[in-house]
Each structure stands twice: as C-alpha cells, then as structure tokens.
Amino acid sequence: MKRPGVDKKHFIFYFYPVRKIHTIKEKLSDKDSPEGKKLRSNFRTILEKVGIAAITTFIVYFSVVYNNLGRLIFPSWLEWMELGLEFIFLLILFWLHRQFSKLINSPRLSHLNHFLKIAIEMIIVIVSAIILHFLINILPLSFLFSWDEFNPVRLRTSFLVQIIVALFFYFFVERERSRRKLEAEKLNSARLQKENFQAQLESLKQQVNPHFLFNSLNVLGSLVYSDQDKAVDFIRKLSDLYRSYLDHGAEMLISLKKEMEVCGAYTYLLETRFGKAVNFSFNVPEDKLKLQIPPGCVQMLIENAVKHNGSTPSRPLRVEILVKDDKLLVRNDLNPRKESITSTKTGLQNIINRYHYLTDEEVKIEKSESEFVVKLPLLKVEDYENSDH
Template structure:
C-alpha cells in the first residue's frame, strides 16, 4: 500500500515528538548519566520557577485589587484571564532572567568597566520587563476589551509594578544565586588545585621510585654488554619518560596523544625488563587523540596492572588499551601475585578524585574472576571550558 506525501508528513509530525519524549524519558531515568542529571536539574529549576510565578501572581493580583477597590472578590472569569496572563509574564520573565545572568557572567564582558556593565545589565532587565509586560499582560487585553477600560494611570502602574518585581527578583534572587555559584566554583577550584597538587606529589613519588630506577639501571647495565643498540634505545626512552614528567606534571589535562607517547615509552621499558612476560596492545583511533584526560592517569593504570599481577612467558600478562565511545579503556587479565605487595592504594582513588573536580562523568571500574577493567572518560576542550568547574 502506497503512502501519500501528506500521510508521510502526518507520520513525521506524530512520531518525531513521540520519539523526542521517549528519549527525554530515557535520559531522566538514567540517574548516572550527565545528560540525565542535567535534564533533572533543569526540570527542577522549571518547577521552582512555576511555583514562584504562581504564588507571586496571586499575591500581586489580590494586593493590587485590594489597593484599588478596598475589598477582595472571589475568582471571576476576568480575574482568571488576568491572572493567567500575569502568570505567563512572570514565568517567562524568570526564564529570561536566567539567560541575562548567564550573558553578563561571560568572560567576554570581564574587560568592560564594572559600572558600565552594571548599567547595561540594569537597562536590559528593565527593557525586558517592559517588553514582556506589553506583549503578554497588556496587548492581549486590548484585543478583548475597549481602550476606555484602561485608564493611563492604571497602564503606567502596571508597567511600574512589573518592572519593580523584575528588578527585585533579578537582583535579590538571580544575582544572589550567581554569587553563590561563583563561591562554589572558587571552592571547587581550590579543591581541584589541592587534589592536583596531591596527584603531583604521588606521581613524583612514583616517578623517582628508587625500585623502578634501580631495576631500570640493572636492565640498562646488562644491555650495555649484550646489545648496545638496544641500550641506546633504552636510555632514550628513559630520558623521554622523565622529560615528560617535567613537561606535563603540573597540567590539569593533557591530550590523549601526549599521554600515549609517555605510556609507550613507559611500556617499552617494561617490555625490555620483563620480555615476553608482559604484552601491551594499543587500539586508539586517530579521531580520539585530541580528547583530554588528567596527566599520568593511563600510566598509573598500566603500572597497577603490572604491579598487582604475576606473569611468566608461558602465562604472560596482557594489557589492552582501547577506546569505547568517548572513554579510554584499560583491560588486563587477573593473576594476583602470591607475595605481599606494598601499596598505598591511592592510585585509583586519586584518579577518581581528579575526575570528580573536572566533570560529572565518572571513572568506571569493573572486576570479574578473570579480568579487571577501568574506563576513563575522555573530555573535550569545549566541554571542559563550558563546565561549572
């Protein structure tokens, strides 16, 4: 059976909104996803604005009515219409306030003189309130009633009341909220700096770990006599590794490409030391190399895999480094060492804490009988710059 063009359009108009609603419902039900959290947060903000707008509508309407007429009437059809328009005005006003606050908080306006910035902000709030009052509160009523029912003094009072309400809620609600958000961001920034400093200290301890350096020098000593060319390569990789520590140790984020360069130098040293007892496989597509992660996090996961698992040439330790969507996956087989391992057990916790201050996305750890896997979120530059962190 053929479907006409009109019927196809009807199908599109029906299924598109249904699909969108279903997608939103899925995101809302997913408690762990960043999109779900953002949608729930926005939904809570809308509900809060609706409640405030409804309560304020009743307060303004009956206060003004009492001031003009000296008494209160129960709800009439005209009153319901006027209150509905006032409710729509207030709700839209609160939504625009949020956008105005975002615009004047942008770093682009930081160079503008504070007095000029505040004046522009004040004018924007007043003009927005007047335009919305005319379009939502006043103009629809002029289409339904005669102009004689709108004395000039009442019209002016309507503008004045709504402008005062707009200024009050913008400067005593939205601005205070923005100040609290700035304080929260400063606190998060301080925590992130502290966490990053702790990470640098932990990384420094591992980098100058005497055991690692001692083992590397022992390997180098044996290579000097058995394979001089390989000894030169080993020295070069060891030099690259320590140079990268100096270059990137203080950075908050590093590109996956740079982190892989460090880790490939590190895995070369491990392969030289352990031979065929350890095997590393990198499966990273080129389009993921520009994504970001905390420096040293991948190397720390590789080090943990080698540190906590035994390996032999007959039963080698296999470590896979790959990507799934926008996550870096480090997967290795489980073969716990029989001897007791001295460990501070802060490596994974340190990585999780650093991510916690950078993004809402979480580090995922999965462990089965035969396999251990860690997923690190890979961040985009624009996501990090536009985040609340």
Template sequence: MIRKIALAALAATAVFHVAVFIQYGTLWVGALVGYQELLLVFAFLLATFWAHAPIARVFGADRLTRLPASAKALLEGSCVVLVSLVFWVVFFSLPQHFLVPSAEVTPKALRVSLAVSAVLSLFFYYFVEREHSRKNLAQELVRVAQLQKETFQAQLEALKNQVDPHFLFNSLNVLGSLIHLDPDRAVQFLGQLSDVYRALLDSGAQPLVPLGREMALVRAYASLMETRFGAALRVEWNIAPAWEQALVPPTAVQMLLENAIKHNGSTTRKPLIIKVSAAEGRLVVENNRQPRTDAVPSTRLGLQNIQRRYQHLTDRPVEIVPTAEAFVVRLPLLTTPAA
C-alpha cells in the first residue's frame, strides 16, 4: 500500500506539471488553489493503482485459459479503460460539477480529458502493475523450483538411507533368520520391505501428498523396524481418519521416524517409544531420548530439508522441541479437515 501511495504521488506530480506546462508554458501555478487539481489527480491515480491489482489477478496467466489470447487481451484492456472512466467521473466530473458549477467545459476538452485518463490508466497498468505481476510470477517460479529441488533431495536422501548397505544387510539378516524360524513372518517382512520402496518411488515429484498416503509409507516402515527390533521398539499411533486428507511434504514423517531410530538406542527393558499423533492442525512425532552408546553424529540435514520445504509452502513454522526426556517435532498440516 505504501508503494502504491508513493508511486501515485510521484506520478500525479509529474502528470499535473506536464499538463500545466502544455497549457500555460510554465511549471508554476500562480494560485495555490490551482493545486487542488493536483490532489484530484493523485486521488484518481491512487484509486486506479488500487483497482489494477485485482484486474491483473483476474486476467493472470492461469485464468480465463479458454479465451483466445487476442480476445483475452482486448477484454483486459477494456476493463482497464472502463475503470478509468468510472474514476474520471468520480474524481473529475463530479467535483467540478459541484465545486465549480459555473465553469464551462467544451466538448473538445471533455473528450481530451477522457482520452488522457484512459491512456494514463492503460500506461500505468501495462508498465507498472503488469511489470510488478511479472516479477511476482518470476519469484513464484523460483520458489516452486526450489521446493521441487528440496523435494527431490528429500526423496533421494530417503532412498539412499534405504539402499544403504548397512540397512540392506540388517534387513536381509532379519529376513534370513525369519525364513528358518517363521516363514509366514518372513513373507510379511518381505512385503513390508517392498511396501517401503514402492511408497518412496510412488511419491514422485509432488510437493505435497495427503497425510493418509504418507502414513501408508510410515506404517510400512514402522512395521519393518518393529519386526527388526522386536520388543525394543514400539510405535504408537493416534491419528483420526478425518486428518488423512490434510497435506504434508512427502517422506517428511518417515524421515522423522528414521532419525529417532538412528539416534537412539533401545533394549527390551528400555524400548524406544515413538508416538505419532495429529491434533490442532499439526502432526506430532515424539520419542523418548536415550542416546546410543555408539552415537551417530547428527548433521540435522533431514530436519533442515523438512524446514526448508515448509518455508516454501507456508508461514507456519516446523516446531522442534528437544528436552532431556523427549524429542518432539510438530509439522503443520496444510489443510484442515471438516469436523
């Protein structure tokens, strides 16, 4: 708003003095009362700039796509001219009629005034508002590209962790043991492993996925880890079905579970307990803290990636709350389901 006021003030001053110079051959108006017209020009331009923004949104690149380009451009220009005519009546014709009723305005002067108002409106629309919209669009394209890059990085990181030789070695060891001890559980374990990879590959390049789809990956991964660690790991769920249509960045929740398992030790007597819940528009992942004896250095790259992706999507922050007893991460759910 401040930008529009400043621009309107500068433009009004320039237009007013150009008009004075053309009419009188000087830039100075003798009587101070003459500057009342400057205020009217300022009011006209400020209202025009204010009206241009919604017009630009209505005729944006992603709007009215069924219209031919020429028809869309003609309609857009017509709207700008129509708005300028309305404001001309409000800020020039009516004030002159009521404030100076004795003044005579020739038809030629009327036509010139209308034409100048329309040309000014078109000029500022296409060279100010459209340029501003173009810059905003360019910034939006950069933001989308950056978000897509962050999403690819998250998927690559998740796939790298799952393809990691250590992960595969442990998974195959568990699978080999189950084949001899419990063939049915071995088949189940293999299915869980397959579900994890399939869900990771299916997430694609989408910046957001429904929580229900993300939870399919998370539950498959949690089942895989619970089979591997047995009673030393327990994952508790408290997510109402209504939240499943809310949106989250893909693999974000799975990465939080992976971090909890990676950085905490667990035994059957002191199991690692991970709680996943949804409430008040947030997805909460909490685990009890019991650092491993062979502590893995934390690069926090996973958390940083999640935070950067959310920064591109919303003003609501990712909340990270570490305490001596627990580590809590709250992710904003980007849509609120109907009650």
C-alpha cells in the first residue's frame, strides 16, 4: 500500500545520494583497496587545493587593503563576499592551471621550442587570469554598483595582483608539481622496463633453457615414430611458442587473446609431454579477450604450477584459467613434490612488480590447503594511458 504524501521519485532521489555516500565511505574505510587509496589521494589533493586557495585569499585581500588604506580592517559583509569570490577564482584558476600543464606537456606540443612553450604558457596564464578575474570578481559586483563607482586605479591594481598570483602559482607551484610527476613517471618507466627485462630473462630461463628444449625434443623424437601427425602439431605449437617470445617479449601489455593463444600452445606441449597427468581448462569469455595483461604472466604461473606440484594419471594436476569480475584467475591444485625444489619466487614477485608500475590494481594471491589461486587484474588500454604512474 502506498504511503500518503510519499512521492516515489522523491524517495529515489533521496535514497540514491545516501547510497552513494555510503559506498564512498566504504571505499575510504578500506585502506587496502585501490579504490580506497585513489579516493584518499584525491581527497587529500582537494583539501590541499582548498587550503591553499583559502590562505591565498586572505593574504591577497589583506595585502590589497593594507596597500590602499595603510591599515588592516575586519571585513564587512561586502568584503566577505569579495573574499568568497576570490576563493572561487583561485579554485577555478588551480584547475585551469592543471589543464594548461597537461596541454603543454602533451605529445601534440612536444615538437615546440622550450622558450616558445614558456611564451605560450605566459600568454595563456595571463589571458585566463584576466578573463577569470573579470567574470568571477568584477562582473558580480557590477550588479551592486554602477561602473562609474569603480576606482580605475584600484581596478587596474586588482588585475595586476591577480596576474602576478596566477603567474606565481603556475610557474612555481604547478610546473614544479608537473616536474616531480614527470620525474616519477620516468622512474616508474625505468623500473617497469627493468622488470620487463627480468620477466623476459625469467621466461628464457624457464622456457628456452636446455632442459625444456631437451625434454621437448625427446617428446618430439618419440612422436616421429609413434604419431607423425601429432609430431607435426607439436612442432607447430613449439614454433608458435618461440615466435611469441620474439613478437611480444618487449611489449608492456598485450591483449588477453594473444596471451591465451600463447598459453594454448604452451599447455599443448605440456599435455603432450605429461599426458593425463596434467589437466588444463580455459574459461575466458569472448568479450574479455580485448582486455590487456603483461605478457607471459599466465604462462609463468602455469610453469610454476607444474614445476612445484607432483602429478600422476590417477591424480592429475588441474590448472584452471578463468575470468571473474575483470580479473583473470589462475587456479591450481596443491600437491607439493616430495623431492625438494629450490624456489627463488622471482617469477611471482616479478608479476606483482610489473602490475605495480602499470596500475593501482593489485595482484591477489590466495592459498589454502588444497589449492593456490592468483588473481591478475585485466586492464583497459585507456586506463593504463590515463594512469598516474
């Protein structure tokens, strides 16, 4: 029964923002989640900008008052309104400076001369400060006073002060922030490149080593006599595997489709070698194949599963690759080998490090008595390009 006086639309408009606020609070309270970290970082940035704008507003106001009157006075209601307008002016100015900095440092303008860039920046900052000051600080007051009541000298002084403030915050604050961010990105890029080289080296150690090649040739040798058609398929898969190392080894990200093709070739070789002692299953929806992943991650996890777990035809090692909530899960049974195998754990740590330099999303590892699961975030290209890393 509908309650009298309660409009369903109004109830929805009330419930939705309440629910959104509750969701944001949950994300903020979850210190370990990437969303929580990003929200806290954005919240700190906003508070920092608001604080700087508030302090600067009072400094500019009292400086102008003291310069004009020779003494400090407590603001009246009109001055409080001017303070509020100045505060809004600075907040918008800071946001514009961030956009100007992104534009100047974008690849589209990378060909410009350094001094030409500085000249363009000065012109943009000065013109934007003049226009913004007129729209935010001057125009609203024109509704309270006639233009004849404006003091020309004080008006020119206010424009000059705002231009100086804009130039100061752009060249000494925003550019310094951009410089630090660029240095951090270069450092992250260098670290990611190092991790990528380590991943390639680890892949070569695991796959292009004499043991792997020797075992593969042994399997191939037996197939040539027992099943020539299967031997041809084996050679083709082995060729596909090594070609993938050459084609994608130096890339930071590849599509999930390409990674699954490589894993398909690799698991075929393992199934041919171990027979019914291993069992691999893939459950990857078609619409997820365009998502991105660091190359070789899944193959490395499969290699680790086979390397560290024993298996027999009666008790095969099961490895499952599936997608859940935009994460690729690599799950395998736990049946540690009886013989001791030295593990450097560099492969798994390398995967974690590579994701750290590419995104805020983290690699999750879950281990129980019966299974071992690694959850790899699936990335979108636009998310990676817009990342702060």
